[in-house]
Amino acid sequence: MIKHDVESCAKARLAIRDTLDVVGGKWKLVLISVLRSGKKGFNELAREAGISPRILSKELQELEMNGLVSREVCNTKPVTVQYQLTPYSETLNDVLVAMEQWGDRHRQKIISRE
Amino acid sequence: MIKHDVESCAKARLAIRDTLDVVGGKWKLVLISVLRSGKKGFNELAREAGISPRILSKELQELEMNGLVSREVCNTKPVTVQYQLTPYSETLNDVLVAMEQWGDRHRQKIISRE
DNA sequence: ATCATAACTATCCTTTTTGTAACTACTATC
């Protein structure tokens, strides 16, 4: 059960702001979602997510700083870099799942009433 | 269990984008969170959320358009308006709760390692 | 030597978002 008094709501607001600070914005959750299908290279990620390199680079750095994504440089012919989710990123599963489900159902709702 | 193949991930990304379109941004979820403690007037909401009237007005309109908040004009001495969550907004509970918990735990994590 | 690929970075620019401050309309009170 969730409390709705003034004090607990202030806490809730703070927590939501914190979450938004880390995974808010247009790309963070999308990138995490993409990375759930396995580690990816930079360009691969850019293609799959439909994001420009400049933004991708910035977003990945932020995700890395927050411990959600790890960057691994591989000693391949042309140096490649692999990005993958960290174990800590799994703590976001509930958020991810909740948003996926809600988005899906909301879309159904919109479509069905047109 | 969650699938991670290319196809289901594309769907997941779409759903996440949809969700972000509706409740993304700096204020939407915060306002919903504030409104969970009961119906509020315009200025009351502005004060509690720390948001300027201009933004508040815009955000409330969008929330209303998406069926998450309802606006009720009351016939009081100075006309007052009550904003409150709709039943449909309850479908966001999982998202809200997940984000509140994650934000809270993430904060703990950050604090404890400083 | 030239071209291609991977992973970025730099520059420039546009759009979106957010904020400030002032102002409107209406009523009630001092």
Add this chain to the structure above:
DNA sequence: GATAGTAGTTACAAAAAGGATAGTTATGAT
């Protein structure tokens, strides 16, 4: 009449976010 409270709106400015394009470094293939 002046002032205050409610619910906004308007005009303007600043900042943040996002995007397009080209360039850089490094390596290997042709």
